Amino acid sequence: MSESNKGDFFALSNILDQEPEFIPLISEEEEDILNNESVPEALPILPLRNNVLFPGVVIPITIGRDKSISLIEEAYRGNKIIGVIAQKKTNVEDPFAEDLNRVGTVARILKRLKMPDGSTTVIIQGKRRFEVVEFIEEQPYFRATVQALQEMKLDMTDDKNKALVDSMKEMAMRIIKESPNIPSEATFAIKNIESPTFLVNFIASNLNSEVEKKQKLLEIDSIPARIEKVIKQLSVEIQMLNMKNEIQTKVKMDMDRQQREYFLNQQIRTIQDELGENPVDTELKNFEKRATNKKWPKQVQKSFEKELNKLSRMNPQSAEFSVQMNYIDLILELPWNEVSKDNFNLKRAKKILDRDHFGLEKVKNRILEHLAVLKLKKDMKSPILCLYGPPGVGKTSLGKSIAEALGRKYVRMSLGGVHDEAEIRGHRRTYIGAMPGRVLQNLKKAKTSNPVFVLDEIDKVGRGHQGDPSSALLEVLDPEQNANFNDNFVELDYDLSNVLFIATANNISSIQGPLRDRMEMIEVNGYTVEEKKEIAKRHLIPKQLEAHGISKKEISFSAKLVESLIEQYTSESGVRGLEKKIASIVRNRAKQIAMEEKYNVKVSSDDLLKILGPSHGKDKYFGNDFAGVVTGLAWTQVGGDILYIETSLSKGKGKLTLTGNLGDVMKESAVLAHQYLKANSEEFNIDSSVFDKWDVHVHVPExxxxxxxxxxxxxMLTSIASAFTQRKVKKYIAMTGEITLRGAVLPVGGIKEKILAARRANIKEIILSEKNEKDVLDINQDYLKGLTFHYVKTMDEVIKIALLKEKVAKAKAID
Structure with a gap:
């Protein structure tokens, strides 16, 4: 054992339990006597390992080392005066002289006690500080010559000194009060110490700090300086104590709350058991009852029973309990093998489709074909249809009509902006907040396994760091795989083969190839002016009148006015913009009626100007007064449009310049046209040398x-040819088609939209590839009146049809 003081901070209990003579309450007179006592020139030195003895302070120490026992035995038989010095390092068992500090305290042995375990405990009291002059012996114990150090008495008439002592005393008593490990009797000792010098020594002795810091306090001669150092250490002790108390209070509060909730829940459960109303048992019985009516596969039945048995064994207070409850509830909510009966009345189905959508004959026929096969075979995997076309042509609303025609439930899921694979396949149940994918969530809402399921805007599915939703859709939209669709949350195969999936898209080029391959692509073209007029008459105007609370007697649209609205205020393939314009007119009439203003029931062209402002007019045809200006037909995501190719020549070295924000493919077409004309200049009566003397600039406006x-x-080829020959382009003619280096004209897409754009621009003749003739035949012939089509195979035919022999009025001399 080593010499140590019994306790950490203010370890007073051992001292207070001793005889009254040992209680360290020293008066100022007693302190003066201690300071004036003579100190022997040589003292036996007792090393202390874990503590520092201060003047006036009484501490108990346990003796364990042989040297120390010999010293105490001899001193106790003699004058009982020894020198006490702290070791520099506490881990040194057998110190040498260099291991001891130079400043220590003269001590008097008050009492020696033999402990039951055979060890010796002595109680000593510090008297005066001393400094070692020289160690003279190390055996059988340390002896040294010493020099006494005088304690400076503190002047308590000084306000600063008085404030220091009061502050130190207040902080010490605060620590005693707040620390659960210090006996409250310690305040008695603090209050009854009269001497400020002994007070600082007493507090310093009992600080809960390292021996090294206490030793530095002992070595300070100035009492005010020693008090300031003690105050700093007391401040640190107070902060640490506050932190410990705060942590303990918080932990206790958390434990109290958890215990309280536990006991309350136990009491509630006991009461419910007594009343026979345990909600957990009631819920389990409800699950079992609901399961008896389900028509699910055997594998699902087996899995349900296993999960329900697992739930019955779980603690209702655990976090997993609610997750398991939600999972079982979802299994019961899903419509396993629950299908609605299809209505195979094809005439009724045709009537509903015609009622809700004007035109779209190709789509309607495809739906009727599917119904016919189902009626005859009574068992067929539902096809995956993808309706693609410009916005506002009725792709999404067509799904509702199909559902009504079939007698099925209707479900719509918007895929625009979806970039997380879990939106389709669901999350694993191990994640917090896990839920099934939106496919099964929508089937749960529909409550049948064969709804009409519209996947809206499938071309706008995003791709993020959470995975690729498009790839997750591959299983959903594959008729050969979706009979065993596996959702990550449900973890059971679900049959999607009875669902009639209808996807919608604007631009199929952004749909990845494997996904596009799994769907039957059906193009939904834009509407002609005549179709738009019928749609406005049958659907848009009645819908807006009902939405704004206006009767047919209060507003009237003539056919001519609707046509003006279509041609002069909208430029689109669909009818969404047209509906907005009609809504604006109807709102204006609603305001007139509400404010009791005068108005004509029939909407006039002046009303259009007043309500909608000036019209933008049709796509205008510019004429043929300039060489090199040719009208082309283009397809955009919002329908067809006309564009102009302009070519001008300037003296140079045959350089070709392309402007107009053109893409790579279009630039290649211009280069191809220029090279073809250059290679076949003789056929077009163009001197081949001019190509090296004139720069060509091809521009596409806007x-x-x-x-x-x-x-x-x-x-482009026609435009460049017109520029080099200065021949006029035939009036009111437009064209579209791809060319090859050998002069062949290849077919292109978007023919219907391009023809509609041509009609809006008052074009009379259209040049197309011979292979595009079938696309024209698909269009209702009533909508093609006034148009002449030229079907060509080569560029020679195009030039013969499009360019006149007549040259422009201000023709350039190209030579």
Whole structure:
């Protein structure tokens, strides 16, 4: 054992339990006597390992080392005066002289006690500080010559000194009060110490700090300086104590709350058991009852029973309990093998489709074909249809009509902006907040396994760091795989083969190839002016009148006015913009009625100007007064449009310049046209030398709009040929088609939209590839009146049809 003081901070209990003579309450007179006592020139030195003895302070120490026992035995038989010095390092068992500090305290042995375990405990009291002059012996114990150090008496008439002592005393008593490990009797000792010097020594002796810090306090001669150091250490002790108390209080509060909730829940459960109303048992019985009516596969039945048995064994207070409850509830809510009966009345189905959508004959026929096969075979996997086309043509609303025609439930899921694979497949149940994918969530709402399921805007599915939703859709939309669709949350195969999936898209080029391959692509073209007029009459106007609370007697639209609205205020393939214009007119009439203003029931063209402002007019045809200006037909995501290819020549070295925000494919078409004309200049009566003397500039107006695609190939060739020959372009003619280096004209897409754009621009003749004739035949012939089509195979035919022999009025001399 080593010499140590019994306790950590203010360890007073051992001292207070001793005889009254040992209680360390020293008066100022007693302190003066201690300071004036003579100190022997040589003292036996007792090393202390874990503590520092201060003057006036009484401490108990346990003796364990042989040297120390010999010293105490001899001193106790003699004058009982020894020197006490702290070791520099507490881990040194057998110190040498260099291991001891130079400043220590003269001590008197008050009492020696033999402990039951055979060890010796002595109680000593410090008297005066001393400094070692020289160690003279190390055996059988240390002896040294010493020099006494005088304690400076503190002047308590000084306000600063008085404040220091009061502050130190207040902080010490605060620590005693707040620390649960210090006996409250310690305040008695603090209050009854009269001497400020002894007070600082007493507090310093009992600080809960390292021996090294206490030793530094002992070595300070100035009492005010020693008090300041003690105050700093007391401040640190107070902060640490506050932190410990705060942590303990918080932990206790958390434990109290948890215990309180536990006991309350136990009491509630006991009461419910007595009343026979345990909600957990009631819920389990409800699950079992609901399961008896389910028509699910055996594998699902087996899994349900296993999960229900697992739930019955779980603690209702655990976090997993609610997750398991939600999972079982979802299993019961899903419509396993629950299907609605299809209505195979094809005439009724046709009537509903015609009622809700004017035109779209190709789509309607495809739906009727599917119904016919189902009626005859009574068992067929539902196809995956993808309706693609410009906005506002009725792709999404067509799903509702199909559902009504079939007698099925209707479900719509918007895929625009979806970039997380878990939105389709669901999350694993191990994640917090896990839920099934939106496919099964929507089937749960529909409550049948064969609804009409519209996947809206499938071309706008995003791709993020959470996975690729498009790839997750591959299983959903594959008729050969979706009979065993596996959701990560449900973890059971679900049959999607009875669902009639209908996807919608604007631009199929952004749909990845494997996904597009799994769907039957059905193009939904834009509407002609005649179709739009019928749609406005049958659907849009009645819908807006009902939405705004206006009767047919209060507003009237003539056929001519609707046509003006279509041609002069809208430029689209669909009817969404047209509906907005009609809504504006109806709102204006609603205001007139509400404010009791005078108005004509029939809407006039003046009303259009007043309500909608000036019209933008049709796509205008510019005429043929300039060489090199040719009208082309283009397809955009909002329908067809006309564009102009302009070519001008200037003296130079045959350089070709392209402007107008053109894409790579369109630039290649221009280069191709220029090279073809250059290679076949003799056939077009052009001197081949002119190509090295004139720079060619091809421009497509509206440079802010990006343009790309190969369909402007024949238009560019015609424009460059017109510029070099200075021949006029035939009036009211437009064209579209791709060219090859050998002069062949290839077919292009978007024919219906391009023809509609041509009609809006008052075009009379259209040049197309011979292979596009079938696309024209698909269009209702009533909508093609007034148009002449030229079907060509080569560029020679295009030039013969499009360019006149007559040259422009101000023709350049190209030589």
């Amino acid at each position: 440079g802010a709009t990006p343009k790309d695609g190969p369909s402007a190939g024949i238009t």
